[in-house]
Amino acid sequence: MDKLFNPSSIAVVGASAKAGKIGNTIVRTMIDAGFKGEIYPVNLNGGTVCDLQAYKSVSSIEPAPEMAVIVVPAAGVVSCLAEIAECGIKAVVVISAGFKETGHEGWLMEQEIVRIAQEYEISLLGPNSLGFINAGSGLNVSFASNMPPAGNIAFFSQSGALCATVMDWALSSGRGFSKFISLGNKSVLDEAAVLEYLGSDPDTRVILGYIENVESGRRFMEQARKVAMKKPIIMLKSGITPAGARAASAHTGAVSGSDRAYDAAFRQSGVVRGGRLEELFSLAKAFSMQTAPKGSNLAIVTNAGGPGILAADACGESCLRMARLSFDTIGELQRILPGYASLYNPVDILRDADAERYGIVSSLVVNDPMVHAVLIVISPAGCLDPAETARAVVKAVSEAGKPVFCCLMGRGGTAEARSVLVNAGIPVYDFPKPAVRAMESLHRYSLWKSGSVRVCEEPERDIESAAEVISKAVRTGHSEIVEFQARELLKAYGLSTPESGLARCGDDAVAIASEIGYPVVLKIASPDIPHKSDVAGVVVNLNTPDEIRKAFWDITARAQRLMPDAYIAGCLVQQMAPFDSREVVISFKRDEQFGPLVMFGLGGVYVDILKDVSFRLAPLTREDASAMIREIKSYMLLKGVRGGSPVNFDAIIDVLLKISSLAMDFPDVCEAEFNPVLVCRDSALVADIRITVRMGGYPEYKVESV
Numbered sequence: 001m002d003k004l005f006n007p008s009s010i011a012v013v014g015a016s017a018k019a020g021k022i023g024n025t026i027v028r029t030m031i032d033a034g035f036k037g038e039i040y041p042v043n044l045n046g047g048t049v050c051d052l053q054a055y056k057s058v059s060s061i062e063p064a065p066e067m068a069v070i071v072v073p074a075a076g077v078v079s080c081l082a083e084i085a086e087c088g089i090k091a092v093v094v095i096s097a098g099f100k101e102t103g104h105e106g107w108l109m110e111q112e113i114v115r116i117a118q119e120y121e122i123s124l125l126g127p128n129s130l131g132f133i134n135a136g137s138g139l140n141v142s143f144a145s146n147m148p149p150a151g152n153i154a155f156f157s158q159s160g161a162l163c164a165t166v167m168d169w170a171l172s173s174g175r176g177f178s179k180f181i182s183l184g185n186k187s188v189l190d191e192a193a194v195l196e197y198l199g200s201d202p203d204t205r206v207i208l209g210y211i212e213n214v215e216s217g218r219r220f221m222e223q224a225r226k227v228a229m230k231k232p233i234i235m236l237k238s239g240i241t242p243a244g245a246r247a248a249s250a251h252t253g254a255v256s257g258s259d260r261a262y263d264a265a266f267r268q269s270g271v272v273r274g275g276r277l278e279e280l281f282s283l284a285k286a287f288s289m290q291t292a293p294k295g296s297n298l299a300i301v302t303n304a305g306g307p308g309i310l311a312a313d314a315c316g317e318s319c320l321r322m323a324r325l326s327f328d329t330i331g332e333l334q335r336i337l338p339g340y341a342s343l344y345n346p347v348d349i350l351r352d353a354d355a356e357r358y359g360i361v362s363s364l365v366v367n368d369p370m371v372h373a374v375l376i377v378i379s380p381a382g383c384l385d386p387a388e389t390a391r392a393v394v395k396a397v398s399e400a401g402k403p404v405f406c407c408l409m410g411r412g413g414t415a416e417a418r419s420v421l422v423n424a425g426i427p428v429y430d431f432p433k434p435a436v437r438a439m440e441s442l443h444r445y446s447l448w449k450s451g452s453v454r455v456c457e458e459p460e461r462d463i464e465s466a467a468e469v470i471s472k473a474v475r476t477g478h479s480e481i482v483e484f485q486a487r488e489l490l491k492a493y494g495l496s497t498p499e500s501g502l503a504r505c506g507d508d509a510v511a512i513a514s515e516i517g518y519p520v521v522l523k524i525a526s527p528d529i530p531h532k533s534d535v536a537g538v539v540v541n542l543n544t545p546d547e548i549r550k551a552f553w554d555i556t557a558r559a560q561r562l563m564p565d566a567y568i569a570g571c572l573v574q575q576m577a578p579f580d581s582r583e584v585v586i587s588f589k590r591d592e593q594f595g596p597l598v599m600f601g602l603g604g605v606y607v608d609i610l611k612d613v614s615f616r617l618a619p620l621t622r623e624d625a626s627a628m629i630r631e632i633k634s635y636m637l638l639k640g641v642r643g644g645s646p647v648n649f650d651a652i653i654d655v656l657l658k659i660s661s662l663a664m665d666f667p668d669v670c671e672a673e674f675n676p677v678l679v680c681r682d683s684a685l686v687a688d689i690r691i692t693v694r695m696g697g698y699p700e701y702k703v704e705s706v
Contacts, residue, residue, distance in 0.1 A: 001189070001197045004091035004123045005134050005179065007067035008037045010141070011058050011089070013080050014071035014096075015041030015049040022095060023071045024049065025143040026131070033133075033140035033147050040065055058087050067091040069131070069141055074098030077127065078112050085120035092117070093141055094126030099185055101128060110187050117188045129184030130160030133167075135177050136203045142182070151176015152205035153288050154198045156191065158183050162210045162277075169281055174422065175288070178203035190215045192223040199227035206287045208280060209235045217261070217594030221269045221617070225454075228270030232287045232445055236274045237262050261591040264615045268624065270448045272441050279437070285427040286438035290403040292446035295372035297323035298439065299365045300346035302377035303353040303384070307409055308346035311375055311432035318440040320373075322346075329368045336360060351381050359392030366400040373402060373439055377432060378417075379409040386417035394424040403442065405435045456619040459494065459658050463665060466492040470666060470693055473527075481691040484525040484572050493658045495686050496651075498678070500574035506549035512573040519543045521574045522551045523688070524559050528566035530690050535559040541576065548573075577687065580645055582638060583676035584684075586655055588618060588663045590670050596663030600628040600656060602637065603676045610634075618660040625656035638679070651684035652677070668694045 010030065016023035027041055027050045041049035046056050055061050058068065058080075064087040070080050077096050084092060099110040110127065117124040125132065131142030135150040144163070148170040157163045160182045170177050178201065181194055191211055198204050207227070214220045224233055237259070266273045272287075274280040298320045302308035315322055322345050325333075333343045336357075342348035349361050358378070366374045376393055378386065386408065397404045406421050407429045408414045418428045429435040469489040473481045481489070484502050491497075499516050502525055503509035513520045524537030532538050535558055539551040552571050559568055583603030588596045594617050601613035614631040616624045629635065629652055640646040655677055662672060670692045678685045 001091070001123045001193070003066045004093070004125065005132065005197070006137060006139075007065070007091060009040065009065035009067070010035075010037065011040040011042055011055075011061060011065040011068045011084075012049075012071065013042040013058060013068055013084070014076075015043050015054060017043070017047055017049050017054070022143050025145070026069055026071055026095065026141065027052065029140045029142060029145055032145070034138040035140070036138070038065065058083050058089070061087075064088055067093070067141075069093045069095060070126075071095045074106065074109060074127070078109060078116070081113055081116050081122075081124075085116055085122060090120075090122055092122055092124045093129060093131055094124065094184070094187075095129055095131055095143070096126075097128040099127045099187070101185065110185060114187050122188070123193075124188040125181070126184040127187060130163050130182035132182060133177075133180040135179070142180070144180075146171055148180070149174065149176045150203075151178060151288070152203065153177050153208060153284055154179040154181070154201065154204040154206070155208040155210075156181040156183055156194045156198070157210040158186065158212045159210060160184070165277070166208070166281075173281075174419075175285070186215055190220075192216060192220045195220075195223045195227050195233065199223075199230055205231055206284060207231060207233045208284055209233065210238070210280075211235060212238050214262075214265075214593050217265060217591070221265050221594070224266075224269035224271050228445075229449060232272060233270070234272045234274055234280060234283045234287065235266060236277060236280045237266075258591050258593075258597065260615045261594045261597045261617065264597060264617045265594050268454075268617060270445065272445055279434070282429065282434045282438050283441055285429075286405070286442055287445075289422075289425045289427050290405070290442065292442040293372040293403050293439070296320050296443055297370055297372045298375060298436070299323045299325065299368065299371040299373070300375050300377065301349065301358070301361055301365055302346050302379070303349050303351055303358075303381060304377070304379040304409075305342075305348055307377045307379055307407065307432055308342075308348055311377060311407070311436060312346055314433040314436035318436055320436065320440055320443060323368070323371045325365070326368050326370050329364050329370075332364050333361065346377075351379075352383060353381070354383060355385060355388040355392040358389050359396040362393050362404075363396035366397045366402055366404060371402070373443075374404045375407060375432065375435055375439070376404065377407045377409065380412070386414045387420060390417035390420040394420060394426065397426075398424070403439065405429065405439060407432050407435050451623065454621050454623075456621055457657060459654070459661050461494060461658070461661060461665075462492040465489075466662070466665070470669065470691075474693055476527075478527045479693050480527065480530040481689075481693060482525075482527055482530050483523065483688050483690070484569060485527060486689045486691060489662075489691070490686055490689060493662060495655060495658055495674075496683055498575045498577065498685050498687055500572055502570055503552065503573050504570040506552040509548045509552045509571055509573050510545040513542070513545070513548055516573065516575045519576045520548070521576060522548065522555055523572045523574065524555050525569040525572045526559065526563075526566050527569075529559060529563060532688075535562045574687065577678040577685065578680045578682075581678040581680045581685075582647060584638075584652065584679055585613075585673070585675045586652075586659055586677055587673040587675065588659055588671060590663070591617075596660070598628070598656065598660055598663070600652075601632055602634045606632075606634050618663045620657055620660040622653060622657065625653040625660075628656065629653070645681045647679040648682055648684060651682075652679055655684050655686065670694050 014023040041054040043054040068084045100107040133140045163182045300311045501512035519541045521540045588598045591597045596618035601607040606612045614628040638647045672691045674686045
């Protein structure tokens with residue numbers, strides 16, 4: 001890919017002598033940007049383009065250029081690429097649009113492009129790409145006329161318009177960029193390939209990205225994790241709603257996928273996710289200018305109470321904590337500040353504060369050993385000179401070795417102050433909340449890096465026995481494996497279940513209940529009824545033989561009446577859960593891009609109504625499973641409140657790891673749900689299970705290394 005982004009010579013196929021044509025603009029921008037290599041315009045009519053000799057074919061250029069740009073109409077791209085490939089050129093940018101984003105015919109042409117690129121080992125960017133810019137070397141291979149200043153931020157995007165937007169922001173804010181890369185349709189080079197290149201790019205410190213979909217989820221996660229260990233990746237993902245997903249498909253032919261899966265993929269790969277475009281810019285400033293704090297303690301210095309409170313609120317909503325200043329710092333503040341100033345965090349140095357007071361207080365606070373990061377809020381005041389104050393702050397914090405952010409409230413008369421702060425490496429924000437959010441993201445990224453070694457445990461299990469359960473269901477034509485069929489599968493994975501037995505009649509149920517011990521639960525047993533609630537197929541707390549016989553008759557008769565075509569095997573008789581049990585739901589569903597997405601949540605209304613759930617992509621580590629449990633809002637109910645006993649968290653983690661292993665062991669299992677899992681102080685019992693299998697043949701399963 002180095003030949004793509006750092007070529008010594010470039011052919012522009014489809015170059016035009018007519019100003020305003022894309023083929024003319026591409027050549028002109030390269031010349032204007034100061035590209036020091038050779039530029040070869042290619043036009044069937046020859047002549048000159050932008051005062052350069054035009055060649056009638058790529059093959060007539062000797063020696064062959066290192067890179068080619070294609071700007072001909074879509075119908076001519078395949079033949080152009082074939083000629084380029086024969087010339088031995090290994091790097092190509094296809095600007096032309098009209099491929100898979102337009103429908104089936106375009107898709108077929110794009111597949112031919114992919115075939116040629118793979119056969120000749122060509123690094124191909126596009127099609128439907130804006131091109132790219134390498135600001136450090138003065139190379140602009142795009143039809144964007146403006147060149148951003150050189151810097152340490154790289155940006156790649158599926159949208160060319162987003163590249164132009166970010167470039168405009170760079171120009172207006174003075175932020176420097178190393179690379180701008182428009183991925184287009186990602187037919188050959190996708191986000192994973194670009195991440196790999198930028199991860200080793202010495203000019204890039206921070207990577208920004210906009211994506212509408214990911215072509216290979218697992219490859220993306222693997223590459224992102226490697227790169228995020230070296231430098232931060234900040235991503236904006238669109239298409240998170242049905243309307244957005246449809247728009248993404250029309251834009252680049254992208255299939256968007258589950259947003260929950262993307263969220264889990266980013267989290268597990270160390271990717272920082274920006275919620276909105278403005279947040280992408282906000283985070284870019286922070287990560288490109290500051291290092292992560294060594295802890296979570298934030299101190300706020302302000303000359304106005306209101307903005308200080310807003311900053312404290314933002315801190316309270318984050319994972320950061322308001323720092324408690326040391327006694328020595330408070331004593332010094334008491335000595336130098338007026339008696340009615342607030343000496344505690346936030347430190348309010350009052351409206352009459354001048355640059356000198358800002359400098360002295362900032363120095364005291366940033367050097368406090370209890371403080372890990374500082375936010376300095378400067379509000380407009382009649383006697384305050386913003387530029388002078390900025391210089392005082394820079395001098396005060398320059399040698400502290402801690403991240404310092406500044407919030408300059410108001411735009412009027414602050415241009416010089418902003419320049420002073422930015423030139424000193426201090427990010428500047430208009431309001432407190434984005435500044436605190438950026439600090440929090442720095443801190444979270446630092447925590448991820450410090451604990452990012454992933455060790456996926458392989459629990460003991462009997463693969464052959466589990467495969468036989470699934471095979472039997474497939475052979476008998478059932479895509480759903482329900483509880484009474486799946487008990488052997490649970491046993492194969494060493495999962496505990498309530499003591500139970502299958503009863504064919506009421507007397508069988510009474511006999512089984514006598515062995516288990518009262519009270520018991522009766523559940524309909526039918527491979528054709530995966531959702532027992534559809535037929536009111538569960539009766540709990542049965543204490544006598546008469547109650548059991550009546551319940552058996554009621555359940556089976558009702559099921560037969562409501563679903564006359566269903567095969568009724570009888571009822572499952574199951575022991576009641578321990579009195580202090582809580583219900584949780586553990587499941588997975590296979591995502592198209594990323595594979596098995598594991599879910600955890602409390603049962604009942606917590607999942608169904610409140611949607612209080614957490615997600616991770618399999619395979620899970622023990623740390624992943626533990627984090628999933630702690631993430632839900634109802635976590636404290638599991639810890640025990642108002643005299644309630646805590647549940648066995650290790651037992652829940654064990655179930656999560658085993659359902660993750662099941663998902664990885666059997667690719668033809670589309671989804672599985674353990675609902676409920678009854679957890680108490682001593683154990684976690686899988687009380688009900690439903691598995692969906694992809695039909696179409698039973699594969700020879702084998703254990704895959706995780």
